[in-house]
Amino acid sequence: MPMRSVGGDGQGRGVAPQREFPYGIDDPGWAARHGFGIPVERGSREQGVSASKEQQHLSDALFGIGRRELSTRTATGLVVQANSDGCLAEAQRVLYGDLGRWFRTEVTVNNLGAAAHRRVTQDPVYRAVLARWSRCVAPVQQADSPGELRGAWQRRARDLAPREATALQQRFAVTEARCVRRTDLARTGARLEKRHAAELRTEYADVIAEHRLLRDHGLRYAVRHGL
Template sequence: MTTLGGGCADGGDGSGPGSVPRSVRAQDDLLKSAESALVRRCLTERQIPTRSVGDDGQGRGVAPQREFPYGIDDPGWAARHGFGIPVERGSREPGVSASEEQQRLSDALFGTGRRELSTRTATGLVVQANSDGCLAEAQRVLYGDLGRWFRTEVTVNNLAAAAHRRVTQDPVYRAALARWSHCVAPVQEADTPGELRSAWQRRARGLAPREATALQQRYAVTEARCVRRTDLARTGARLEKRYAAELRAEYADVIAEHRQLRDHGLRYAVRHGL
């Protein structure tokens, strides 16, 4: 990545003050921070309170985040965390409808009216968004061309889902999945790991939290042992690597355009101290 300044101290990721970070993670953090700063500036100009922006409340009392796209393959993790789905502990107060202030914030962030931005992903999904909200305004300023950014960002971010879909339709994966289904059948009949989770949720509705947790762990351990036994996760990962490479080749022009827009955003963020 070309830096914007020379002779600066190293910033820990190979860059210094006034330069674009070299690592992808640091670049992602910079773009997220810059976008957030521009959104807050826009909201302030529109006299919208910003105290709740960026507070997603994640990471409180939930299982450690692990990705298991083709079934849990770690029996030890499954024994401790089950599927990683929180179990309800007692009744909750009835939900309170969104306040006028929250609605104002949502409208200001994401815009209102007809959705002017639209693109179709590699999975065939049509994604649309407004262009008059503060998020769109921040992206317009940061990347220089909102329409191009929306199209390429949505497309590139969907490629992993497209690769996953191709894997699940592959005959080799389907054969491994059939073996997995036969393996879990003595505990619970299910054609896919998703169906096994749904079966647990149905049975857990009438159970006490401790019993529901124990049942979740039992099902999850069964899933994991059968994933190991049938090589389901490794089969999925191997196929995904191939399909991801195919999709990168198919969408090479869009990926290059997306990278160009990211570079524009990084340079803008550094130049303006965001």
């Protein structure tokens, strides 16, 4: 999946600027300041449990708690299911008229970007560049992909003090970024993604058109009723 670097600056000093690096961080300066953009957690366990319960209540109200009657398969092969009894489902039923059609087309269209990304990561051209990137980062940490490099940091950070975990994150992130630049990994991924995204838009043209019709229906309904 595409990687998004968000959250704290790794030192508990606020929020790092939100950036998306779908094929690895390509900005060494950003990496030096923010690492992967993953905050080093300091919250207590009790606070986490309390927040989790509140989030669950909100989730139940929004998404429902009944049997998951809605189901569709994305272009990546992932099966997505949802309840039809929550506040969100009721609002969509009112706006778009046919909840089943809206769910199917919305999920499909919203996941085309992930499908394009997946095709890129399976593309032989990208795989060849990724292998060069892996060899580049190997002196610092063995990793077959930027995602695996993050996983290696997270495993090692569990046993480190926050300051040490932050320093290690920044070191790994800078290594990732320098090797992305050196191998042209991010540019290769972006170039291939344009081609794969265009192919997917052609393959799913009917679904995209149906989704657009339902969306326009919802907009007209909202305007008529002052929503």
